[in-house]
Amino acid sequence: MPPLRPRIPLTACPTNFRDLMEQCWDERPELRPSFPRIKDTLWKILGKSGENIVDHLIKAMEKRAMELEHEAEEQTRQFMEEKQRSENIIGQMLPKSIASALTKGDTILPDTFSSTTVYFSDINGFTELIAAAHTPVETIFVMNTLYNTCDTLIEKHDVFKVETVKDAYLVSHIISNWNQRTAVKVLYLLQ
Numbered sequence: 001m002p003p004l005r006p007r008i009p010l011t012a013c014p015t016n017f018r019d020l021m022e023q024c025w026d027e028r029p030e031l032r033p034s035f036p037r038i039k040d041t042l043w044k045i046l047g048k049s050g051e052n053i054v055d056h057l058i059k060a061m062e063k064r065a066m067e068l069e070h071e072a073e074e075q076t077r078q079f080m081e082e083k084q085r086s087e088n089i090i091g092q093m094l095p096k097s098i099a100s101a102l103t104k105g106d107t108i109l110p111d112t113f114s115s116t117t118v119y120f121s122d123i124n125g126f127t128e129l130i131a132a133a134h135t136p137v138e139t140i141f142v143m144n145t146l147y148n149t150c151d152t153l154i155e156k157h158d159v160f161k162v163e164t165v166k167d168a169y170l171v172s173h174i175i176s177n178w179n180q181r182t183a184v185k186v187l188y189l190l191q
Helices: 015-024 035-046 053-093 096-104 126-132 136-156 180-189
Strands: 116-121 160-165 168-174
Touching (some): 015 035, 053 096, 126 136, 136 168
Antiparallel strands (some): 160 168
């Protein structure tokens, strides 16, 4: 029966370690390396001299701990960036007070308001305006100008944009202190 030897995958360790193990397994004892030779070979492989193996392992573990610490810092930084992006998206989709409460993890209870304004706009002649744009770049410019103008007005007047589809805007405004001018400003906002 042949001697039992473990199978070492090629990727399990550096080639020189694997070669040393195989030399130590040689069936002919006179061909096996002596302990001093094993020690010298290990030091050559490790690139160290004058240290014991435990000291070398401790230094290797300290080095790996530092690498892991840097990796953790990088992952934390990436997480914080992604969290900020998520908060920005939530802030664009929901009213500011609700977005703020959600990002803090607060429970949001339904609220009742005695007066609100809901406004649905549609731009007359939008299809013709887009058809008049001769290139895709001009179309993008027209759409970008439209959206930026409307979004600036919406933010300035503390109105919440519920939805945008092509040239149509659906906005709402909660009127906590009834003021007829507040309702009127929302009605004229996008006209």
